[in-house]
Amino acid sequence: MKKEYYSGNRQNFYKEMKNGSVAVFFSGDEVRKSGDENYDYFGNRNFLYLTGIQEAGLILLAVKENDGETKETLYLRTPDFLQERWCGKRIKADQAAEISGIGDFKYVTDFKEDFHWMVIMGKYQNIYLDAQKYDTQDIDQTVHHFRKYIRENYSYLKEENGTFILRKLRTIKQPCEIESMRRAEEITGEGIRAMMKASRPGMYEYQYKAEYDYVLGQYGTEGSGFPSIISAGQNNFCIHYYEYSGQAKDGDMILNDVGARWNGLVTDVSRGWPCNGKFTERQKALYNCALATSDHMFEILKPGFKMMEVDETARRYNFERLKDIGVCDKYEDIGTYMWHGGAHHVGYDCHDMIARPDVVKPGMVFCVDIGIYHEEWGIGFRVEDNCLITEDGCENLSRHIPRTIPEIEDYILKNNIYLRK
Numbered sequence: 001m002k003k004e005y006y007s008g009n010r011q012n013f014y015k016e017m018k019n020g021s022v023a024v025f026f027s028g029d030e031v032r033k034s035g036d037e038n039y040d041y042f043g044n045r046n047f048l049y050l051t052g053i054q055e056a057g058l059i060l061l062a063v064k065e066n067d068g069e070t071k072e073t074l075y076l077r078t079p080d081f082l083q084e085r086w087c088g089k090r091i092k093a094d095q096a097a098e099i100s101g102i103g104d105f106k107y108v109t110d111f112k113e114d115f116h117w118m119v120i121m122g123k124y125q126n127i128y129l130d131a132q133k134y135d136t137q138d139i140d141q142t143v144h145h146f147r148k149y150i151r152e153n154y155s156y157l158k159e160e161n162g163t164f165i166l167r168k169l170r171t172i173k174q175p176c177e178i179e180s181m182r183r184a185e186e187i188t189g190e191g192i193r194a195m196m197k198a199s200r201p202g203m204y205e206y207q208y209k210a211e212y213d214y215v216l217g218q219y220g221t222e223g224s225g226f227p228s229i230i231s232a233g234q235n236n237f238c239i240h241y242y243e244y245s246g247q248a249k250d251g252d253m254i255l256n257d258v259g260a261r262w263n264g265l266v267t268d269v270s271r272g273w274p275c276n277g278k279f280t281e282r283q284k285a286l287y288n289c290a291l292a293t294s295d296h297m298f299e300i301l302k303p304g305f306k307m308m309e310v311d312e313t314a315r316r317y318n319f320e321r322l323k324d325i326g327v328c329d330k331y332e333d334i335g336t337y338m339w340h341g342g343a344h345h346v347g348y349d350c351h352d353m354i355a356r357p358d359v360v361k362p363g364m365v366f367c368v369d370i371g372i373y374h375e376e377w378g379i380g381f382r383v384e385d386n387c388l389i390t391e392d393g394c395e396n397l398s399r400h401i402p403r404t405i406p407e408i409e410d411y412i413l414k415n416n417i418y419l420r421k
């Protein structure tokens with residue numbers, strides 16, 4: 001991404017700030033895993049959206065004066081020769097300027113004092129923080145400790161919900177974000193095709209995953225946008241399955257729910273196929289219901305469609321298809337076969353943290369995810385694609401990944417070295 005993109009994101013945020021306010025954002029910290037080892041650092045997504053920088057321990061301070069003028073400073077970690085020798089270089093001001101477009105830098109060790117002298121004069125009434133938790137049980141992060149510190153020491157600063165503004169901004173994808181998602185879709189597709197190429201009865205789930213991960217690894221260090229779900233047979237009945245220990249038996253369906261990340265943007269695609277490359281009559285019947293439902297959704301989705309009705313419309317349509325093949329008689333029973341909804345937004349997060357809109361608008365990207373789980377027949381899979389809403393309709397960003405039964409069977413037949421006759 002260009003630095004103008006990140007500058008633009010910050011300007012859009014500042015526009016939403018009230019005059020006489022400050023905003024403080026944290027890049028996040030490393031979390032201890034065990035012994036002297038940390039979990040991989042994973043930067044705060046909103047900090048990444050605002051700056052393009054992923055490094056632990058940084059702080060972005062922005063002020064909006066009473067006349068509406070804004071000023072921003074990025075606080076960097078102080079150079080530390082030994083720490084950097086062991087753990088890697090810390091970002092320097094010129095590098096940070098090049099990525100983010102920010103022009104003013106200081107060191108994090110100056111932050112507390114700077115902040116104190118700035119707000120103690122009484123010029124600012126509000127403070128914007130990105131402190132909204134997903135769950136009340138979530139552990140406190142740096143921003144929550146900072147909020148406590150503000151309440152104890154500067155209680156006259158009224159807290160404003162910066163998370164909400166960021167969610168609103170992230171709802172509509174910009175052209176460069178959509179381009180990044182297209183690139184991520186290509187890589188995801190190559191990863192899924194690699195699994196199809198290697199598929200055969202007797203293959204372990206971890207081997208499928210290794211095929212997928214190998215492809216992603218060829219494109220850089222961003223890798224997967226979320227933990228991959230890759231399963232076979234009975235394990236397909238666990239919606240969020242991460243064990244990868246099972247083995248595909250002849251006749252089993254393979255389920256995967258995966259997505260590469262590119263420039264921070266994530267995709268989320270599911271494909272299902274028989275491990276032996278040939279759909280049985282029952283697999284065909286169920287798969288075509290899900291596919292018809294998905295196709296129907298891509299035909300009707302356009303600006304103005306009520307977001308609340310996306311899931312419901314898919315469920316009703318899929319029920320009719322399942323009824324046609326004699327699987328489900330009453331709409332009340334559809335939950336026996338459809339275990340999850342399928343219209344979550346995707347972006348910087350796989351389940352993107354946006355402000356859930358009332359109606360579908362151009363530039364939104366969300367999943368159309370049709371899962372069917374028939375335990376009695378031992379068949380479970382989902383067909384999940386990424387829907388970009390355009391000016392007058394929508395586009396399936398993952399359409400190029402083998403999706404119909406002939407496409408999947410042909411692809412496997414032509415490319416699979418184990419199953420090719």
Ligand SMILES: [Mn+2]
Pocket residue numbers: 257258268269270384
């Ligand atoms: Mn998914």
